[in-house]
Amino acid sequence: MDSPLRIIGFYWTLPVPWRGFTRLPGGIDEAAAASRSIRYQRERVWRWAKDEGGQVVAEEAFLETRADRGTSAILPEVERLLAKAEAMGATLAVVNFAESFHWRPHASLWGRLQAAPRVMALDPVPVLIDGQIFDPVTHFRAWGEMAAAHTALKPKAKAEMAARIRRMKDTGASYAEIAKALNAEGVTTPGGKPWRADNLRKLLAAL
Known part of the structure; x- marks a missing residue:
């Protein structure tokens, strides 16, 4: 019998300084509780793992350094996780927001992952969280509107x-x-x- 697919989940988000969100807690459970974006990506990866009969063997979350865009600061973490995936015979699973909705593009992240083996780019489809459908497009659009309003004020x-x-x-x-x-x-x-x-x-x- 084949061994189940081994999966490393990698989740990232942007800081929101005007709301005081400038750091992620150390533990993955705490990070998911602090950030709806991290929580969504985690749920998406776990549901994909279940559908594939796979097993999530490790998870990491990363908070970007800029509030308005992804940066190359993410690359050392990506390199570490790619090496870990290779050593464990695992697949690195990452939600690619920009692929389907052109939202939150991250050129540094996907420029590296596109050329890497053992990577699964997941579409950002809505998922059920705490009994409610979480739609990332609606979520990020609302945050964008709040950020614009904050900037105007x-x-x-x-x-x-x-x-x-x-x-x-x-x-x-x-x-x-x-x-x-x-x-x-x-x-x-x-x-x-x-x-x-x-x-x-x-x-x-x-x-």
Whole structure:
């Protein structure tokens, strides 16, 4: 009897700094809980593995370095997983969003995988997650619209934040004290980062 197909699942996503999503937890379960995109890709790979009578033997998740595109930063991880697949006699399974929907193209990733053996590119078809159909096209389109709305609001948000900082300065608070107060409230910079004295100064100087 032939051994079952051995599968390594590889899932990636983009950071969303304006929502404070700038890192993935270390464990794959935690990464899938933190990112719907990672959760979707994981479900897609596991369902394909089940259909093929295969076994998922390893999984890795990767968070890109840019919020707006895939980069070559992913390549060291890809090379490591390709070597692992070769050593284990496994297939590296990756969802190719751009192939079917021209969404989230990743030239660095697929430029490398297209020339590699032991790779399965999966179409991003909708799957059932927690009793509901998850359609990646609808999901990413909604995120794109929210990102566009956030970008449009940035000048207004910066002006409002600058006005608040100036009011706090007028009470005698230092930049360090203002940064500490804003961070304690969970208020981030327009780019989703913690406040520091230097970026407070830069915000005021830019307006």
